[in-house]
Amino acid sequence: MAASNAAATRRKKRNGKPFSKLFVAIHVLIVLLPISVIAVWACADRWQWPLLLPEEFSMRGIEEVLFSSNGQGLAVMGQSIAIAFAVAVLTTIVAAMAARAICNYTWVGRNAYSFLLVVPFLIPTTVFAMGVQVLFIHAGIARTVFGVILAHSICALPYAVTIMIDVTRAAGTRLEDAARTLGAGPLRSFVSTTLPALMPGILSSISMSYILSFSQYFLTLLIGGGAVRTFATVMFPYLSGGDRTIAAAYGISFILATFVVFLIFEWLLRRFGLGKRTDLYG
Amino acid sequence: MLKIPRKTRRAIAPYALALPGAVLLFIFFYGVINGVFQGFGIMPFLGRIEFTLDYYIEAFTRSDLSSSIVYSLYLSAVSAVLAIIGGVAISAVMTRARTSRLTRLVNIQIPIMTMHSLVALAVICLFTGSGLFPRLLYHLGIVSDPNTFVSVVGASSGWGIILVYLWKEIPFVAFCTVTIMANISDSLGEAAATLGANPLKTFFTVTLPLCKGAIVKAFLIVFTFAFGSYEVPFLLGPTLPKAMPVLAYIEFQDPDIINRCYAMALNGIMVLICSLFALVYFIVLQRERKGRM
Amino acid sequence: MHLTFDHISLALSGKTILDDISFEVADGEFVSILGESGAGKSTTLKVVAGLIPQDEGSVLFDGQPVDDLPTHKRSCAIVFQDIRLFPNMNVQDNVAFPLKMQGVAKAERLRVAQEMLEAVKLPDMGTRRVHELSGGQQQRVALARALAGHPRAILLDEPFSGLDEQLREEMRSLVLSLHERFGMTSLMVTHDPDEALTMSDRIVYVSEGKLIQEGTPADLLLRPRNQLVASCFGDTSAIEGAVAEEVFRVGKLEVPAPEVADGPAVLVRVQGSVPFVHSLEAPAAALPASEEGR
Numbered sequence: 001m002a003a004s005n006a007a008a009t010r011r012k013k014r015n016g017k018p019f020s021k022l023f024v025a026i027h028v029l030i031v032l033l034p035i036s037v038i039a040v041w042a043c044a045d046r047w048q049w050p051l052l053l054p055e056e057f058s059m060r061g062i063e064e065v066l067f068s069s070n071g072q073g074l075a076v077m078g079q080s081i082a083i084a085f086a087v088a089v090l091t092t093i094v095a096a097m098a099a100r101a102i103c104n105y106t107w108v109g110r111n112a113y114s115f116l117l118v119v120p121f122l123i124p125t126t127v128f129a130m131g132v133q134v135l136f137i138h139a140g141i142a143r144t145v146f147g148v149i150l151a152h153s154i155c156a157l158p159y160a161v162t163i164m165i166d167v168t169r170a171a172g173t174r175l176e177d178a179a180r181t182l183g184a185g186p187l188r189s190f191v192s193t194t195l196p197a198l199m200p201g202i203l204s205s206i207s208m209s210y211i212l213s214f215s216q217y218f219l220t221l222l223i224g225g226g227a228v229r230t231f232a233t234v235m236f237p238y239l240s241g242g243d244r245t246i247a248a249a250y251g252i253s254f255i256l257a258t259f260v261v262f263l264i265f266e267w268l269l270r271r272f273g274l275g276k277r278t279d280l281y282g
Numbered sequence: 283m284l285k286i287p288r289k290t291r292r293a294i295a296p297y298a299l300a301l302p303g304a305v306l307l308f309i310f311f312y313g314v315i316n317g318v319f320q321g322f323g324i325m326p327f328l329g330r331i332e333f334t335l336d337y338y339i340e341a342f343t344r345s346d347l348s349s350s351i352v353y354s355l356y357l358s359a360v361s362a363v364l365a366i367i368g369g370v371a372i373s374a375v376m377t378r379a380r381t382s383r384l385t386r387l388v389n390i391q392i393p394i395m396t397m398h399s400l401v402a403l404a405v406i407c408l409f410t411g412s413g414l415f416p417r418l419l420y421h422l423g424i425v426s427d428p429n430t431f432v433s434v435v436g437a438s439s440g441w442g443i444i445l446v447y448l449w450k451e452i453p454f455v456a457f458c459t460v461t462i463m464a465n466i467s468d469s470l471g472e473a474a475a476t477l478g479a480n481p482l483k484t485f486f487t488v489t490l491p492l493c494k495g496a497i498v499k500a501f502l503i504v505f506t507f508a509f510g511s512y513e514v515p516f517l518l519g520p521t522l523p524k525a526m527p528v529l530a531y532i533e534f535q536d537p538d539i540i541n542r543c544y545a546m547a548l549n550g551i552m553v554l555i556c557s558l559f560a561l562v563y564f565i566v567l568q569r570e571r572k573g574r575m
Numbered sequence: 576m577h578l579t580f581d582h583i584s585l586a587l588s589g590k591t592i593l594d595d596i597s598f599e600v601a602d603g604e605f606v607s608i609l610g611e612s613g614a615g616k617s618t619t620l621k622v623v624a625g626l627i628p629q630d631e632g633s634v635l636f637d638g639q640p641v642d643d644l645p646t647h648k649r650s651c652a653i654v655f656q657d658i659r660l661f662p663n664m665n666v667q668d669n670v671a672f673p674l675k676m677q678g679v680a681k682a683e684r685l686r687v688a689q690e691m692l693e694a695v696k697l698p699d700m701g702t703r704r705v706h707e708l709s710g711g712q713q714q715r716v717a718l719a720r721a722l723a724g725h726p727r728a729i730l731l732d733e734p735f736s737g738l739d740e741q742l743r744e745e746m747r748s749l750v751l752s753l754h755e756r757f758g759m760t761s762l763m764v765t766h767d768p769d770e771a772l773t774m775s776d777r778i779v780y781v782s783e784g785k786l787i788q789e790g791t792p793a794d795l796l797l798r799p800r801n802q803l804v805a806s807c808f809g810d811t812s813a814i815e816g817a818v819a820e821e822v823f824r825v826g827k828l829e830v831p832a833p834e835v836a837d838g839p840a841v842l843v844r845v846q847g848s849v850p851f852v853h854s855l856e857a858p859a860a861a862l863p864a865s866e867e868g869r
Contacts, residue, residue: 020379034404098303105296124510131317
């Protein structure tokens with residue numbers, strides 16, 4: 001009995017240190033607190049001072065978001081998701097190509113190019129948005145879905161490039177070269193060897209760009225100019241005042257929409273057996 | 283069909299691959315530079331081409347403009363420093379606790395996925411006069427009615443804004459460092475321990491120096507974001523001073539075209555400050571590259 | 576330090592890695608753990624160092640259980656297969672690291688580091704960056720670093736497997752000479768039977784987490800307990816050494832060689848038969864007649 005107790009204690013020790021566990025647990029609570037507050041508000045109908053829980057619940061907010069906000073809540077949601085997907089795919093392709101140019105070739109201007117690619121990290125989106133608006137208007141792509149997709153892609157590019165450079169460098173060209181010596185054509189060897197190695201990066205770049213586009217407010221507002229309505233631009237006016245139940249309902253729908261897409265990507269990662277195992281001593 | 287020699291193809295390939303990225307970058311820089319030029323009064327599409335520094339000078343002398351520069355710097359510096367400390371700490375304890383995939387999903391991925399303005403909404407729900415936190419204090423007998431609690435919205439200390447950034451960016455910093463830390467812990471961390479280093483010493487002598495590059499990068503991203511973001515200070519900021527992006531957007535929207543020049547001058551100053559940081563980043567990057575070779 | 580490994584069992588994610596393993600390493604002794612890869616050899620070292628807590632059993636240093644002692648207080652330096660020098664420090668700071676952790680003053684630290692670098696024959700490399708060194712040099716720095724803090728035991732985890740054959744030979748004799756000079760308790764993990772035979776005072780043979788046989792190199796070579804151990808040494812390679820007073824010696828391996836003349840000799844192992852010693856100075860006429868036809 002004593003022996004098995006000691007074994008259990010030791011096993012516990014291997015699983016982590018109590019102080020660190022506590023710290024992480026507190027952080028988890030801090031993360032979940034705002035989300036749950038928004039979730040409760042989304043369903044609250046009457047919530048008077050100083051009650052800690054609402055007196056009455058209703059689906060008023062959720063219904064408003066999905067069906068009655070000018071009768072096109074679901075349409076706006078659909079358009080946002082479509083834009084975000086287009087941005088994710090476009091940005092990831094561009095980033096994958098750029099990463100390949102940087103990692104697998106030596107060429108004049110490579111260092112400058114790889115530095116310039118991360119500069120958008122270092123210049124605020126608001127500055128870019130206000131500066132580029134005139135340009136988009138003159139080019140005739142302001143107030144169009146294409147313009148919004150293009151603008152979002154530019155902002156998501158540094159994130160996607162950082163991710164893609166990491167995986168491209170790790171993948172190297174060894175397997176691809178091997179496949180070519182075995183008689184596979186360039187495209188075929190890329191698809192059969194390097195692409196699977198890049199897949200985790202591609203998926204995380206897609207999901208990162210998706211999130212960035214989906215939650216982009218300011219840039220969408222300036223470039224879309226009210227003609228291109230996304231979830232973020234429709235929701236924003238509610239946040240700054242007015243009906244808190246509707247604001248929270250928008251908020252929770254937004255979180256759910258992002259989370260579902262994220263889980264799909266996680267599922268894809270696992271499905272293809274690409275999820276990195278972070279098990280103990282793996 | 284024209285047959286291009288292999289060698290030429292090989293030489294052209296990287297440029298072809300880099301082209302789409304270059305196009306996006308070109309639009310980006312064109313937009314930013316165009317904005318900066320407008321701050322000098324140069325607006326070719328309106329026929330104005332004479333160069334003037336007036337708007338920039340005004341930006342530093344007009345009191346509402348200069349105080350907003352200081353305010354924005356304060357907000358972003360405090361947010362970035364605290365986010366780095368918190369993020370590195372979280373990353374370290376997560377590595378030590380060997381957290382599960384689910385935990386990482388919750389405390390890193392959820393904050394990264396949640397939009398800033400939603401966090402601002404939650405802060406409003408929690409910390410305004412009638413929010414959940416004062417209600418709790420009421421039940422503890424500390425606050426008697428909604429008006430006695432100092433609301434977070436419009437607080438000039440900006441603690442609500444900082445709180446939002448911390449909730450978002452601490453996990454982001456952890457996201458940037460946790461993989462490196464886990465790798466270090468599995469190899470060099472074990473080595474240090476067998477050589478007599480306790481976990482704290484291992485952290486400061488081995489882990490932290492090796493994470494320096496990632497930390498500097500994360501700091502710059504967080505700082506720039508907090509410095510140039512519109513939504514959070516718009517929702518939670520005080521009437522005066524306003525954060526730079528909020529003020530710039532107000533001036534930008536003004537029907538009077540002159541005010542657009544003020545907006546762009548403010549933007550130009552933001553670019554200048556951020557470029558200084560970019561320069562520092564570039565130097566750090568070069569040093570790291572040298573160190574690795 | 577006298578190390579005792581007392582009925583240790585360990586399972587990781589449901590898989591048994593170590594199954595009731597017990598052995599001892601006497602103070603100043605050099606013991607090898609031999610076995611094919613995946614036999615749980617490296618895990619044994621990690622349990623000794625406290626990097627992985629065992630499920631059952633006890634690790635004792637000089638008769639005292641150390642199960643509740645964290646790694647950094649056990650004073651067991653590991654020389655890793657993948658070297659693991661700190662890339663953020665130069666060579667001498669790496670070597671001085673354990674002394675820094677002990678709170679030794681800087682001047683003294685650097686003096687000892689220099690001494691250790693001389694011991695591993697890298698006297699002029701102190702201020703180099705780690706990545707400027709070759710693989711063999713890096714492993715020697717790792718060795719110097721492990722020794723610098725005067726650990727109670729030194730644990731070697733396949734330390735030579737990343738090196739080419741010639742370097743491996745050099746490293747083996749370096750490790751043996753350092754062991755003779757500093758006399759610390761040493762436990763080495765290896766999958767190379769030659770390495771185990773020539774370097775160890777005693778060998779512990781493990782397979783699938785179980786201890787199969789424990790004894791001197793000659794014991795395992797001449798009297799293998801079962802087919803597994805026999806076949807481990809069973810390949811047809813020959814070990815070159817020398818015979819003196821009817822005993823064949825190479826490194827620490829001693830095998831009786833009755834009626835073999837003094838001088839260079841070779842220990843020949845043939846699958847399925849007892850190894851025998853053959854003098855290299857035997858007259859050519861002594862060769863079996865059948866050889867001539869070739």
